[in-house]
Amino acid sequence: MSLVYLFVFPGTLFLILYALWSEWVDRKLYARFQNRIGPPIYQPIADVIKLLAKEEMCPDMADRRVFVIAPILAVASVMTAFLYIPIWSTSTPYSFQGDLIVVLYLLTLPPLAFFLGAWSSSSPFASVGSVRVITQLFAYEAPLIVVFLAPAILAGTWSISGITTFFARHPVLILTNIIGFGVSIVAWQGKLERIPFDIPEAETEIAAGSFVEYSGKLLAFIRLALDMEMVVGASLISAVQLGGSFGAGGIAGLLIYFAKTMFIVFLLALIKSVFARIRMDQMLTQCWKYLIPLSFVQILISIIVKEGIS
Amino acid sequence: MGKLTLPIGPQHPALKEPGNFELTVEGETVVDAKINIGYNHRGIEKACEERSYIQGIYLIERICGICSHAHTTCFCQAVEEIAGLEVPRRAQAIRVLIAELERIHSHLLWLGVAGHEIGFDTLLMYVWRDREIVMDILAMISGNRVNYGMNTIGGVRRDVDRGHIDKIKEALPILEKRTRYYLSLASEEATFIARTKGIGVLSQEMALRYGAVGPTARASGVDRDLRRDEPYALYGEIPFNVITTDTADIYGRTVVRVLELLECYQMIAYLIDHLPEGEIRVRAPRKIPRGEAVSRLEAPRGEDIHYVAANGTNRPERVRVRAPTLANWPSMAVMLLGRYIADVPITVAAIDPCFGCTDRSITIRGRDDDPGETLSWDRIRRYGITWYERKGVDFRKVRVNP
Numbered sequence: 001m002s003l004v005y006l007f008v009f010p011g012t013l014f015l016i017l018y019a020l021w022s023e024w025v026d027r028k029l030y031a032r033f034q035n036r037i038g039p040p041i042y043q044p045i046a047d048v049i050k051l052l053a054k055e056e057m058c059p060d061m062a063d064r065r066v067f068v069i070a071p072i073l074a075v076a077s078v079m080t081a082f083l084y085i086p087i088w089s090t091s092t093p094y095s096f097q098g099d100l101i102v103v104l105y106l107l108t109l110p111p112l113a114f115f116l117g118a119w120s121s122s123s124p125f126a127s128v129g130s131v132r133v134i135t136q137l138f139a140y141e142a143p144l145i146v147v148f149l150a151p152a153i154l155a156g157t158w159s160i161s162g163i164t165t166f167f168a169r170h171p172v173l174i175l176t177n178i179i180g181f182g183v184s185i186v187a188w189q190g191k192l193e194r195i196p197f198d199i200p201e202a203e204t205e206i207a208a209g210s211f212v213e214y215s216g217k218l219l220a221f222i223r224l225a226l227d228m229e230m231v232v233g234a235s236l237i238s239a240v241q242l243g244g245s246f247g248a249g250g251i252a253g254l255l256i257y258f259a260k261t262m263f264i265v266f267l268l269a270l271i272k273s274v275f276a277r278i279r280m281d282q283m284l285t286q287c288w289k290y291l292i293p294l295s296f297v298q299i300l301i302s303i304i305v306k307e308g309i310s
Numbered sequence: 311m312g313k314l315t316l317p318i319g320p321q322h323p324a325l326k327e328p329g330n331f332e333l334t335v336e337g338e339t340v341v342d343a344k345i346n347i348g349y350n351h352r353g354i355e356k357a358c359e360e361r362s363y364i365q366g367i368y369l370i371e372r373i374c375g376i377c378s379h380a381h382t383t384c385f386c387q388a389v390e391e392i393a394g395l396e397v398p399r400r401a402q403a404i405r406v407l408i409a410e411l412e413r414i415h416s417h418l419l420w421l422g423v424a425g426h427e428i429g430f431d432t433l434l435m436y437v438w439r440d441r442e443i444v445m446d447i448l449a450m451i452s453g454n455r456v457n458y459g460m461n462t463i464g465g466v467r468r469d470v471d472r473g474h475i476d477k478i479k480e481a482l483p484i485l486e487k488r489t490r491y492y493l494s495l496a497s498e499e500a501t502f503i504a505r506t507k508g509i510g511v512l513s514q515e516m517a518l519r520y521g522a523v524g525p526t527a528r529a530s531g532v533d534r535d536l537r538r539d540e541p542y543a544l545y546g547e548i549p550f551n552v553i554t555t556d557t558a559d560i561y562g563r564t565v566v567r568v569l570e571l572l573e574c575y576q577m578i579a580y581l582i583d584h585l586p587e588g589e590i591r592v593r594a595p596r597k598i599p600r601g602e603a604v605s606r607l608e609a610p611r612g613e614d615i616h617y618v619a620a621n622g623t624n625r626p627e628r629v630r631v632r633a634p635t636l637a638n639w640p641s642m643a644v645m646l647l648g649r650y651i652a653d654v655p656i657t658v659a660a661i662d663p664c665f666g667c668t669d670r671s672i673t674i675r676g677r678d679d680d681p682g683e684t685l686s687w688d689r690i691r692r693y694g695i696t697w698y699e700r701k702g703v704d705f706r707k708v709r710v711n712p
Contacts, residue, residue, distance in 0.1 A: 034435035124316050128335070128651065195429055196501055204324040204427045204655045206316070276501040277429025279652045280338055 002093065010087045012079060019227035020044040025262065026230070026269045033273035044227070048220050056216030063120040070117030071214070071221035077109035078228045084160060085235045086244055088253035090168050091161035098158040103236060104145055110225055111137050111191065114200075118210035129209025132200040132280055133193075139284045140190035140197070143291035147180040147187070150295070150302040151240050160239055167243030174243040176305050180298040181241040183291050185264065188233045189271050190283070192226060196275035197283055230268065234261040313341070316651065320349050324427060324655035327665040331658065335651055343646040343654075345639065351669040356687070358629040363389055363463055363598060366626060370616075371457050373631060374667040376419060379405075379412045380609035381616070381631070381667075382461040387542060388605035388618040389463050389626075393598050399586040401465035402543040407581055408451070408460050409543075410574045414485065415444045416610035417567045417574075420662045421492060424564065427655040428505040433495070440488045443481050450477060465591025475582045482575050489571045496564050506561040510645040510657035513558055520641040523634050524612020525570065526661045528554045529562035536608035547584075550577050560660045597624050609634050611662045633667030 005011055023044040031038025058064050084099040086092050111133050118130035152158055154173065155166035167174055190197040201209035211222055238244060238260040245253035278286070314335050320328035328349035334342035354373055358366045370385045371378045383405055390397060418441040425433030445455050451474050452458035460466050496502060512522065517530035527534055535552040537545040553569040555562040602619040612634030621627040638661040645657050685693065695705055 034432045035439055036435060124314050127314060128316065128338075131337070195431075198429060199652070202429060202652065204429065205652050207323055273432045275430070276425070276433075276499070276505050277652075278501050278504055279650055281650070282504055 005093060006083070011083065015079060015082050015228055015231065016224065019224065019231045020048065022231050022234070022261070022265050023227045025265050026272075029266060029269035030273050033269070048224060051215075051220035051223070052217055054216040056218050057213070059121050059123065059213050061122040062213065066116050066120040067213075068218065070113040070120070071218045071225065074110040074113040074225035075221050075228070077106045077113070078225055078232055081106035082228070082232050082235065085232065085239050086161050086164050087235065087257050088245055088251075089249045090164040090244060090247045095159050095161035097162075100148065100152055100158050100160050100163070100240070103160065104148060107191070107229065107232065107236075108137070108141060110229055114210050114222070117214070118212075121213035123213050125206045125208070125212045126210055128206050129200045129212065133210050135280055136190060136193070136197065136199060136283065139287035140187040140291070143183050143287060143295040144187040144191065146292070146295040147183045147298055148236075148240055150180050150298045151177060153299065154302040154306050156306070160236070164239050164244035165247070168245075168247030170309070171243055171246050173305065173309075174241070176301055177241045177298070179294055179301070181237065183295050183298065184237050184241055185267050185271070187287075187291060188230075188237065189268055190287070191233065192230055192268070194268065195272045196278045198277055199280050199283060202277060230265065231261065234264040234268075237264055312336075318654065324658070325665075326423070327663075329663070329665045331646075331654065333646075333651065333654060338650045338652070340646055340649055340651060340654060343643060345642060347639070347665060348669050350666045352666070355629050355631060355670060358626055360625070362596070362624045363626065366629065367461060367463070368459070370629075370631070371459065371461075373633065374664050375456050376416045376664065377412060377609045377611060377614070377667075378457045379408050379460060380607055380614050381633075383409060383543070384605045384607040384609075384614050384616040385618065385629070386461045386463050387607070388603040388616050389598060389620070390594075391603040391605065392601040392618065392620045393463070393595060395464050395592055395594055397465055397543075398589045398592060399544065400469075400588045401590045403581060403585050404466045404468075404470055404590065405461065406544045406548070407470065407578065408448070408458060408466075410578050410581070411444055411448055411451075412458075413610045414571055414574050415441055415448065416662075417571050418444070420567060420659075421564070423659055424506075424560075424656060427659045428502070430502060433492075433502075437492065440485065443485055447474075447478055447481055450474060462591060462594075464594035465589070467591070469590050470582075470585070475585070478578065478582055482579055486572065486575045489568060489575070493565075493568045493572075496561070496568060503561065505653075505656065506559065506564060507557070508559050508561075509649065509653050510560045510563075510660050511558050512641050512645055514556070516641060516644050517558075520644065521637050522612075522641045522661075523637040524609070524662075525563055525566045526612065526638050526641070528552070529566045530558040531556040534613075536606055536613055540606060542605075542607060544581070548577050548580055560656055563660045597622060598626075611635060611664065611667075612637060631667075631670060633664060633670075635661065635664045635668040636670075638663070639668070 007013060024039065024041055028038040058067055081103045083094050084092060084103050115130045115133045118126040118133065151163050155163045157163060157166065193200050201211055211219065214222055238257065242260050245256040248256055316333045316335050318331040318333060319325050320330050330346040332344040333340050354369055358369055361369060367382050367385060371382045373381045418437050422434040422437035425431065425437065448458060449455050451470060452460050452468060460468060512530050514531045517527050517532050522530065531554055533552060533554050538552050550573050553566050553573065555565055598620040600620060600622045605616045607614045614634055615632040617630035618626055619628040642658065642661065646654060649657065698705065
């Protein structure tokens with residue numbers, strides 16, 4: 001049973017398929033917002049199969065070990081993080097006190113892996129891109145973590161399952177998370193390196209930036225890691241900020257999960273289509289000027305509400 | 311992080327044509343920029359000398375894929391001046407009509423490209439969709455979307471009929487409505503303003519010193535427009551305003567182009583109501599008498615200059631083309647220095663560069679320690695043959711099937 005959970009549902013296989021589905025939804029929505037037709041439903045999976053079949057090149061000057069391990073590390077950490085997030089019920093078999101911190105930590109690994117991989121490839125474009133990856137990390141990571149602590153304070157637990165259980169008991173209280181929800185959506189957009197925060201891979205400035213030297217299977221892993229990060233992020237935001245499946249369980253719980261994560265993907269696609277790419281310095285300013293204060297306001301609201309209900 | 315050389319081009323997603331910008335960057339800041347052009351040299355001027363005037367028009371038309379009509383008009387005006395031809399008024403009006411339609415599609419194209427350069431692909435998709443309206447009109451009048459083949463020496467080749475005018479009248483309000491929307495978008499969208507305001511600043515003094523032309527100069531407050539200052543064709547009879555701003559940045563260049571679009575719609579509306587009747591061309595002699603002429607014209611990107619020298623035969627002695635982009639290149643160095651890497655693509659794109667138009671010279675620019683040399687026609691031919699021989703290609707063995 002445990003093996004099925006790990007590898008089939010809701011582990012590896014489900015995560016990969018749902019990630020590719022989400023990528024299609026995202027691309028289709030982005031296309032429709034731009035008055036385009038968009039890709040057919042099998043496009044993401046076809047892309048992955050094509051990339052897996054291609055030769056991968058490693059630059060001569062690159063540190064081969066780091067270059068190869070980085071994308072695999074990114075995929076592995078995202079997959080591991082998914083195991084601690086409740087999907088259709090209020091708990092997972094692996095949950096423990098403090099898994100929220102572990103999940104946030106695991107989700108910080110992909111940007112670090114991308115940085116290491118890009119830096120080791122020693123291409124000028126990738127070098128500029130990798131520095132941007134790490135600079136950007138300082139912009140979105142702080143508000144993201146602060147804003148995920150707010151529900152934990154409210155629920156009085158460090159476990160994601162504990163937080164969803166709490167919200168299942170008090171569903172109205174998710175309304176106090178509105179600011180936190182907004183901040184986490186914006187910060188997650190930064191983590192996924194999408195418009196307006198696609199600075200590390202800005203196509204028109206530094207070609208593909210940090211991923212410029214990657215090809216074949218390794219590029220497939222990177223794309224997969226980013227897709228899965230989107231799904232894991234949506235699941236995490238849905239579980240922690242929106243109260244998960246409200247304890248519905250079974251098929252109903254799964255449907256609530258799909259609805260909430262797709263809503264989050266919709267918001268991410270909407271943000272992607274209505275903004276221009278901002279500059280690195282502008283992103284740092286905006287994040288520290290608006291997102292950080294807002295996330296502290298969220299913490300304050302959570303503390304006040306907690307005092308109110310106890 | 312130390313200094314790093316970032317080669318933008320010759321092949322790069324930001325560039326639609328080959329060019330090379332060697333940026334020396336410190337972190338995110340550009341500390342030195344070297345601009346190398348010449349990847350797109352096609353020898354068009356020399357080829358014109360080998361062809362008759364009529365054949366030359368079609369060659370000149372292919373200098374630029376966007377402002378093809380501007381180049382042919384400029385060339386034809388020079389030849390007509392030498393031959394002393396009086397172009398009929400209706401032909402002049404049709405030339406203006408096509409020129410303004412071309413300006414619309416060129417400026418819309420630019421707006422889309424600018425959106426793409428700052429990562430605003432939604433703007434690109436919307437603008438290029440609306441650009442299709444004017445492309446369809448051009449295709450309806452001339453049969454082609456870009457190289458219209460409208461001009462000939464002594465007039466134009468195709469007339470505009472009632473049906474065309476009705477279609478244009480239908481399209482103008484739609485285009486105007488969309489353009490006003492883009493104007494409001496440019497002045498309200500926060501990320502667009504953040505990426506364009508105060509970027510690529512070219513003061514009025516610098517614009518004059520480096521000889522900037524077209525919307526680039528007008529955005530720096532240089533009030534110059536050949537259509538008003540030195541009217542050619544029917545421009546003297548059409549009321550319009552020359553748009554200038556004094557923001558001197560990319561935001562200003564955007565606003566100037568979008569407002570120019572609105573002027574274009576009014577000019578076209580006026581023109582199709584006041585279209586003169588009569589012939590569309592006069593018969594031009596095959597051999598153009600000895601003489602020379604310079605023709606200037608306001609292309610969508612700025613002032614376009616053609617020089618033609620005739621020697622009494624059916625072929626020109628010399629054709630010289632100075633495309634507007636060349637006049638805007640020198641100011642680029644001022645605009646790029648000290649900016650962020652992220653600002654480079656939009657700064658380059660903001661002058662609406664056309665590398666294919668610009669690359670004329672056959673002077674080989676060497677490295678810093680090499681002063682470079684000028685190659686004669688024979689030497690450049692021999693250089694090409696030996697270069698291929700070293701690669702293992704021997705042209706003596708190549709047989710071309712008749």
